Structure formats: C-alpha cells, structure tokens
Amino acid sequence: MKNEKLNQAYNAYVEARIPKTKPWPSLFNAFWVGGLVCLLGQGINELLLYLFPSMAEQSAWSWTLVILIFIASFLTAIGVYDKIGKFAGGGTIVPITGFSNSISSPAIEFKHEGIIYGTCVKMFSVAGPVIVSGVVASIVVGLIYFIVGLI
Amino acid sequence: MEYLWVFLIGGLICMLGQVLIITTKITSARILVLFVMIGVVLQAFNIFDPISRFAQAGVNVPIIGFGASLAKGAMSAVESRGLLGAFTGGLEATAAGIAAAVGFAFLFSLIFKSKTK
C-alpha cells in the first residue's frame, strides 16, 4: 500500500518540523580545532627537521603523518577521540587523524568477533571506501598522465 | 606569519567539511572520500603544490594531502617507470600513512576495548 503523493506530503511536512540548529557554533569549533590539528602537524614537522637536519623534506612529512596517526589511534583507543570529535565535527574528521580514527575505532569495536573476522575484516568498514576510491583515482590519474605523455 | 596561514587554511578546509555535514547530512566515510578526491584532482591539475608551499601542514594534514600524495605518486612513478607506475605509484607514496593507520589500529585493538558512552 504505497501512496506516493501522501508520502511526499508527509516528507515535506516532517522536513518543516525538524528543529533548526544554529550552524555557527559547530562551524567555528570545526574551524579552530581543525586549524590546531594542522598547526600541531606543522610543529611536529619542523621539530623533526630541527632534530634531524639531514632528513629529506618528503620523509619529514611522512613521519609527521605517522606521528599524527599514532596520536589519533591512541586517543581512539583510550576513548577520547570520539569526545573531541563530537565537539569538533569536521575539525577532527577531515585531518588525517580522522582517517586514523575511522580505522582504529572499528578495529577495537569488533575485537570480540575475533582477530580475523572481527578486527581485520571490520577495520576498513569506514575507511575502506577512502582507500579504494583514492587508489582507483590515482590509477586513473597515472593512466591519463601516461597517455598524455605519449602524445 | 606562516603559522597563521597553516591555521587559517587548515581550519577553513575542516570547516568546509563541517558545512557539508550540516547541509547534506553525509557521514564521515563520504566526507573522507570526497576530500581525498579533491586532493587527487588538485594534484592532477598541478594546483596542489603551489598551495602546499605556503599553506604547508594546512593542506598536508587534512586528508586532501593524502589524495594529493596518491596522485603525485602515480604521476612521478609513470615518469620513472612508465605504465606500471600508474599502478605502483599511488600506494607507494602513501604507504607510510596507510601502514601506520592499520598497524596502530591492530596493535591497540589487541590491548583496548570500546568504552561505554
């Protein structure tokens, strides 16, 4: 028993009833927390280059990301990252720390289903699409770059 | 001064993510995918490096930087290795990040348990 017209009317009615929240506080929180995470990355990067002057710039960036990923993974494990995330929203989802959190949280959550079928399988339940889409896109870019290079 | 740029640009990119969360109700997996794609596209058109030079961590820490590395890796690998580079380059350039995220997640999953909210 499906009545498309009635459904549309009801959906429109519900949409109008949904409480509207002010977007500014959450946008501001996302802005300054996200900005701070990036500053932290910048700080780690410069500290690395200061401590190891011979380090290549590219390696320093890789180390920076590894350290940020470690911090996020640890904060996830001790149950703190989600609290920051609830406050900051995009501020902790968009940085690489959000990627780390999206891999760590299901890994820890599903450990009770076993290491193979729990941790290993579910680890990519959130971040899987990111890796898949990123890898596919990089192959496409590489192929186009190759073809353009031939011409 | 350069720290101000890092903060401002990093913050603005994250805020853009928040705008998407509020207006389109999309979940974190989709936001991450979208920003990776933005990074790939920026790199493919060689726009990422100029931004990266003055914004530094402001664009490299957001997942956009991850996307840019994927594309950059593929492009430079094509230059050095030809067609095979299109397949090896992306993951090679981002191997540290992916391996770290997977490795630490696995390690901590052995030690910790999800907390009650």
Place this chain on the structure above:
Amino acid sequence: MQTIELKNRPKIVGGYSIVGPKEGRGPFGKYFDYVMKSDSFGEKTYELAERKMFEIAATGAIQNAGLMVSDVNLMLAGDLLNQIISSSYAARAFNMPYLGMFGACSTMAESLAVGAVLINGRHLKNVVCASGSHFSTAERQFRFPLELGCQRVPTSQWTVTAAGASVLSLEGSGPEIVSVTFGKVIDLGIKDVNNMGAAMAPAAADTMAVHFEETKHKPEDYDLILTGDLGKLGSEILIDLLEAKGYKMGKNYSDCGHSFFTREQDTMCGGSGCGANAAVLNSYVLKKMRKGEVKRVLFVPTGALMSTTATQQGESIPGVSHAIVLESGGK
C-alpha cells in the same frame, strides 16, 4: 476489528526493570528496580551484558509476582539484535517454552498483547513478557563504532540501555489489561534512519485512531497515554497527525523516549529502543497504578521495522504500533 476486549482481565502481577548508569541518572531513575553500575555489567561483551539484563529482568518479575520459575508456562520476549539473540539466549537459561517476538521497539506491547490474549482464553496460567535494548550493542549494529568521532544530528535519538519484564496471570493482584489493539504496518516513506520518530509516528496515529474508534473512547478518557520512543519530534508529529484525524491530545499524553533523559544528558530527541518503554512500563507506570495515582493507561509503543540492509538498499522505514489498555484493579 483490530481491538480485542479481554473479558477475564489478565493482570500484570509482577514487573521488573533494569537500566544502565546513564539511564539511572535520568528523570525515571528512582523508579527503576535496578540500576547497573556499568554498562558492561561485569561481562566480556555488551551482548552478554544485554542478555544478562534480560535474565535478571525476567527473574525479578517472576519473583515480584510471588511465583517460581517453574510456575511460568511461557516466555514471550524480543529485542533489537539480529535474530533477537538477547531474548532467545536468555530464554535458554529458563526451563520453559519460549516464543520470540519482534516488533522492534513495540515488542513489549506486542508480547503483553499476545500473552494477555493467551491468559484471557485460559490457555495458560502464567506468562512472562520481556523486552530490552542496550546502547552499545544497538549502536554497533545499526550505526557506527563507539569510538568513531562523529556528531549526532538533531533528530537522532539515544538507544537506552534498559530491560523490563512483566508476569501476566489471572490470579493475583495488579493492573488489568482490558483490551489490546494490534496495529498495521504503516510506511509514509521516511528514509532517514536518524529520524525514527517521524517514521513511526504515523503507525502510532493509525493504531490509536482505530483504538479510539473501536472502543468508543476519547483521549481524555485515559489518565495517561504513553507512546514508546517517538522522541521529541515524533511525539509532536503524532499530536498533529491525531488532530488531523479528529483526536485532540491533552496533558495526559507522554512519550517514554522523550522523557527518558534530562536535557543535560544531551540525547537530541530523547531515548529510543525496546528498553525505554519496557522499563518505564514496569517501573513508573506499574508503581503509579498500584498506588492508585493513575487508573487508566493507554500504552502504545511503536517500532521501526527496518534493517541496515533495507536502508542501504534505499528502502523507506515501515512502522508498527500495538496498543494495550491497563486499568488499576480492585473495586
């Protein structure tokens, strides 16, 4: 006719409620029989904790009824986990026949209605009905890992950690079930899983309108009309929908989910889950009825009958709602 009058008036002779620590700090806190110190309840997984809650709720209700487990002829129970494992695995611990019920968050009413009909027909002597939910098990099944840093949208609700059980019998004292109305599955095309209240409100409105019509009663004939987990938005919608059908809801209407937490507990539109209405019915409502402060109650929880598979395939969310009328016994 969707309504069945129960001439023999089966009674709820015993009830028991058990909730998690966050729920214990809510407005109903002092009415619950047992508040757990931690959500994990000393178990290895949250699923085991939920199962233990079912066992304790059922045992507690049977004890409060002054009965032994061996006196009970049937268990009717259901929960939110896939294949209702909490109920079925808990039933394994009791040596009695068992029927698994599924009406999502309307399961308590569904179980009580079926149980009351069986008792009314004198087919069985004593029946125990139970339902419950656990935040951490529901969250990982329907939404995201607990530690994922994401924000909740304003229309979302918080699955409560709670379970409730009732024992039905013709002998003994307690509030009487005078009629039950089984509801139809209603779907007005809501697809947003973060807006369950809006998805389920039409089902509640339909069942209630049918109930009022068939029993010739009006909303003001009840001291308390209680829906399950429509939440703030859903209950506002229900009031609108019923007004359109010609029934004006008054101050006697309340929603378990909406009132389950305080504003400071930050649950957006309120609580949800089988446990919310099962625990409130078996604590607050039963106690108020025993004291005579509330005499006639219309208990009409709703359930959203979707699964993650159906949602991912783009299906809308069907709702169902069953009503039971409770009257305090004794003349």
